[in-house]
Amino acid sequence: MDKELVHHFIIEALKEDVGDGDHTSLSTIPANTTGKAKLLVKDEGILAGIELAAEIFNIVDAGLKLNVFLEDGTAVKPGDIAFEVEGNAQSILIAERLVLNCMQRMSGIATTTRHIVDLLDGTNTKVLDTRKTTPGLRYLEKWAVRIGGGVNHRFGLYDMILIKDNHVDYAGGIAYAIERANQYLIDNNKKLAIEIEVRNLEELDQVLQTGHVNRILLDNFSFADLRQAVDIIQGRFITEASGGITINNIREYADCGVDYISVGALTHSIKSLDLSLKAV
Template identity: 80%
Template sequence: MDKEIIHKFIVNALSEDVGDGDHTSLSTIEAGTQGKAKLLVKDTGILAGVELALEIFREVDPNLKVTVFLNDGAEVKPKDIALEVEGDAQAILKAERLVLNCMQRMSGIATTTHQIVDLLKGTNTKVLDTRKTTPGLRYLEKWAVRIGGGVNHRFGLYDMILIKDNHVDYSGGIRQAIENANKYLADTGKKLAIEIEVRNLEELEQVLQTGNVNRILIDNFNFDQLRQAVAMIQGRYITEASGGITIDNIRDYADCGVDYVSVGALTHSVKSLDLSLKAVKL
């Protein structure tokens, strides 16, 4: 966990939610009232965001006492209790929605990722996330992918060179794009991996003739073409398949022999896991 990123996120999220005060709690609950609440699981899946919840409670009120019963990555079912928090009732309610919003979203992502990881058992293929994330929540969403057993692709535009179809077209072709990328790295002294997307076997052949890349993204190939592409590459480069990959067909893609499959739906189309925070009388 990158505490600097997490701290900035929590401060911004609380500012968005609380504004100049939680006036409902301030107006109805006497200052200093002590309370306890338990975080209830209402769905089946993989729990994620517990470590983040601890940071949120700590930011809202360092005096809140949190007891964790289930950790990140735990398989959960309805009626499970993930954690209990005790202390100032107003502080508990101030933190409530942010904790739930984050944990529900992260747990949904971890659950979907875990389902895919299970489907890939027995193959050498791993599932990757993408940059198709919610603005401002990328760190949390990619964290949830890891909790679910998946692998993070690049975090942003700055930590890898990924030459996609538009880059190829704008630069004048496969060879020119690869040569431009390598020259840029030589000129700047940056140490970045280069991945290039291919749309057909002809483009793949151009990449193989040019070389000087680390990974090949095989996009929107059917299964026969994908198997042929893997055979052409012969293990010389890391292979990644993308485009139209779902839970229903991901095992078929893996059986074609690619190293990775990337699934944007891990972070852009998941169903949140149902959780709630319920007050407990002291």
Template identity: 80%
Template sequence: MDKELIHQFITASLAEDVGDGDHTSLATIEAGTQGKANLLVKDTGILAGVELAVEIFKTVDAALAVEVLINDGTAIKPKDIALTVTGNVQSILKAERLVLNCMQRMSGIATITNNIVRLLKGTNTKVLDTRKTTPGLRYLEKWAVRIGGGVNHRFGLYDMILIKDNHVDYSGGIRRAIENANDYLAKTGKKLAIEIEVRNLEELEQVLQTGNVNRIMLDNFNFDELRQAVAMIEGRYITEASGGITIDNIRDYADCGVDYVSVGALTHSVKSLDLSLKAVKL
């Protein structure tokens, strides 16, 4: 966990939610009231965001005592209790919504990722996430993918060169795009992997003739084309299939022999898991 980044996120999120005070709790609950709450599971899936939840509670009030009962990456079912928190009730309620919002979404992402990982069992293919994330939540969403057993692709525009169709078209073709990328790395001294997207077998052949890349993304290939592409590459480059991949057809893509399949739906259209924080009467 990148604690500096996480604390920036928590601080900004609390400022957005709390403003100048949780006036409902301040108005209805006597200052200093002590209590306990359970984080209840109301869904089936993979739990994620527990480690983050602890940081949120501690940021709101360092005196809050959090007992983790179920760790990140664990299978959960309704009526499970993920954690308990004890201390100042006003502090617990101030943290409640941020904890739940994060854990519900992260658990949803971890769950669908884990479902796909299980579908890929027996193959050498791994599932990748993408940059199709919620602005401001990318770190959390990619963290959840890892908890679910998936692999993170590049985090942003800065940690890999990924030459896509628009880059190819604007730069004047496959060969020119690859040459430009390698020249840029030589001039800047940056140590970045180069991946290039190809749209058909003809573009793949141009990449194979040019070389000087690390990974080839085979975009929107049908299964016959994908198998042919993998055979043409012959293990010389890492292969990634993308475009139109769903939980229903991902095993078919993996059976074509690619190293990775990238799935934007891991983060852009996930269903959150149902969790709640409930007071415990002492």
């Protein structure tokens, strides 16, 4: 966990929610009231966000005591209790919604990811996330993918060069785009991996003739063309498939022999896991 980044997120999220005070709790609950609450699971899935919840409670009130029963990555079912928190009642209620919002979404992502990882069992293919994340929540969402057993792709525009179709078209062609990317790295003394997207076998041939990339993204290929592309590449480059891939056909794509399959739906189209924080 990147504590600096996570703490910044928590502080900003609390500012957004609390403003100048939780006036409902302040007006109804005496300031010195203490109590307990439990994190109750109401759905089946993979739990994620326990470590984050601990940080949220600590930032809200360092006097809150957390007793954790289930760890991140645990398969859960309705009725399971993930943790109990004890301390100042007003503090528990301030933290409640932020903890639930984060854990429900992270657990939903981890659950979807684990399902796909299980579908790929027995292949050498791993599932990747994408940059199709909620603004401001990218770190948490990619964290949840890892908890679910998936692999993070680049975090942002700054930590990898990914030459996609628009870059190729604006650059004037595949060879120009690759050459300029490599020269840019030299000129700016940067060490970044280079990946390039191809849309068909003809573009793949152009990449193979040019070389100087680390990974090839095979986008919207048919199964037959994808198998042929993997055979042509022969392990010389890391391969990734994307486009038109769903839970119903992802195993078939993996069986074509690619190293990775990127799935934007891991973070942009998930159902949150049903969790609640109940006073005990």
